[in-house]
Amino acid sequence: MTTSVIRELTATARAAAHGPYAECACPARPAVLADRADGTVVRHGGTVAKAHAPDADREGLAARLAVAAHPALASVLLAPLDLPAAELDGRPVTCWPHGTPVDPEAPQDAPWEAAGALLARLHATPVEALPGPLPEMRGPHKAALAVDRMRRTRPPEAVAAVVEGAWSALPPWARAESAPPGPPHLCHGDLHLGQLVRHPAPHGPWHLIDVDDLGLGNPAWDLARPAAWYAAGLLAPDDWLRFIGAYGAAHGPAVPSDADPWPVLDVPARALTVQTAALAVAKATAARRELDEAELALLDACDRMAAVPPELPAGAAK
Amino acid sequence: MQCPKCRAPMQTYNRNGVQIEQCNGCRGIFLDYGELEALTRLESQWAQQAPPAAPPAAPAPAPAPQAYPAAQPPAWGAPQPGHGHHGHYRHQSFGRMLFSS
Numbered sequence: 001m002t003t004s005v006i007r008e009l010t011a012t013a014r015a016a017a018h019g020p021y022a023e024c025a026c027p028a029r030p031a032v033l034a035d036r037a038d039g040t041v042v043r044h045g046g047t048v049a050k051a052h053a054p055d056a057d058r059e060g061l062a063a064r065l066a067v068a069a070h071p072a073l074a075s076v077l078l079a080p081l082d083l084p085a086a087e088l089d090g091r092p093v094t095c096w097p098h099g100t101p102v103d104p105e106a107p108q109d110a111p112w113e114a115a116g117a118l119l120a121r122l123h124a125t126p127v128e129a130l131p132g133p134l135p136e137m138r139g140p141h142k143a144a145l146a147v148d149r150m151r152r153t154r155p156p157e158a159v160a161a162v163v164e165g166a167w168s169a170l171p172p173w174a175r176a177e178s179a180p181p182g183p184p185h186l187c188h189g190d191l192h193l194g195q196l197v198r199h200p201a202p203h204g205p206w207h208l209i210d211v212d213d214l215g216l217g218n219p220a221w222d223l224a225r226p227a228a229w230y231a232a233g234l235l236a237p238d239d240w241l242r243f244i245g246a247y248g249a250a251h252g253p254a255v256p257s258d259a260d261p262w263p264v265l266d267v268p269a270r271a272l273t274v275q276t277a278a279l280a281v282a283k284a285t286a287a288r289r290e291l292d293e294a295e296l297a298l299l300d301a302c303d304r305m306a307a308v309p310p311e312l313p314a315g316a317a318k
Numbered sequence: 319m320q321c322p323k324c325r326a327p328m329q330t331y332n333r334n335g336v337q338i339e340q341c342n343g344c345r346g347i348f349l350d351y352g353e354l355e356a357l358t359r360l361e362s363q364w365a366q367q368a369p370p371a372a373p374p375a376a377p378a379p380a381p382a383p384q385a386y387p388a389a390q391p392p393a394w395g396a397p398q399p400g401h402g403h404h405g406h407y408r409h410q411s412f413g414r415m416l417f418s419s
Contacts, residue, residue, distance in 0.1 A: 229415070231392055231395035
């Protein structure tokens with residue numbers, strides 16, 4: 001994104017924080033929190049302005065914002081500031097209160113219990129009570145985009161074949177080619193540790209942020225990224241159990257409360273493993289570097305999938 | 319192999335290191351010789367780990383609801399969970415991965 005757009009986005013955040021004409025005496029300098037094609041985020045004082053992707057579905061975004069602003073989700077999703085819809089350089093812009101994120105330098109302190117409990121409450125929210133029509137959760141679509149991005153970088157054939165093999169063995173719904181199984185739930189669609197903030201900053205309760213991929217879908221998808229990290233041997237077993245245990249304790253509906261969760265998690269965790277491996281291969285190929293240890297762990301997991309067909313959820317074929 | 323009950327194809331799954339065959343049709347499960355014993359052995363090992371230890375006359379302690387099933391990674395997971403790359407937060411690449419889509 002160009003400097004001028006960042007400047008304008010900063011002005012948007014400043015105006016949202018103080019009103020358009022007020023003098024600003026904020027001690028902190030404005031900060032660019034993220035600058036990617038699918039989201040540029042700038043902070044000014046207690047306010048954050050986000051420029052979404054240029055091709056963002058405007059109606060979908062409006063519905064997602066309405067959900068984030070709904071009182072039923074006040075303790076789950078961070079609510080946007082109540083401002084009229086705006087665009088900047090062809091990108092929709094939204095404003096949010098600033099929250100304190102998970103410290104990227106101290107991931108060992110990550111709030112896995114809060115993440116599990118927040119997802120349980122998100123998934124258990126009755127869909128009828130929410131403003132709609134709600135768009136689809138974009139998780140499987142993002143997996144397909146990641147594989148597509150990998151293909152366009154033309155990675156070494158042997159590496160691509162491992163990812164493609166795992167991808168092609170997935171059922172159509174996990175590749176965004178058909179509707180997901182089971183009753184639709186409200187899902188986040190892109191859970192990772194960057195999607196949690198404390199609000200009010202710095203000591204308030206944890207909330208989920210970033211509603212760009214939120215929508216109706218299979219709730220196991222939201223558990224699948226930590227599941228994929230765990231299955232690849234990257235996430236410590238204790239952290240995985242804190243996360244999935246808190247989800248179960250808060251009566252999250254994605255997995256059975258008294259039985260093995262893996263039959264339900266198997267397909268989404270495979271898909272997230274493929275997605276993460278595909279992005280790693282795409283980035284490594286573009287940067288002309290070798291895959292590092294964590295990236296290889298994901299590629300190895302893709303390789304092992306070939307020997308074990310995806311599990312059918314209980315009752316699927318009866 | 320074919321299911322002896324409904325003739326649908328059976329798929330092999332790994333459950334806690336034990337290979338089991340499950341029918342794609344009726345979902346019935348087939349165990350080879352020794353596999354039931356292997357599963358029973360795993361179950362008793364796990365029951366022994368469940369605190370607190372029950373007095374001899376009392377019934378066996380109820381399984382902790384979350385720990386057992388969720389702790390087992392899928393068959394395609396990394397071998398030897400807990401001894402591989404696990405907990406590599408200091409590994410920069412995984413540290414970044416935790417925070418990105």
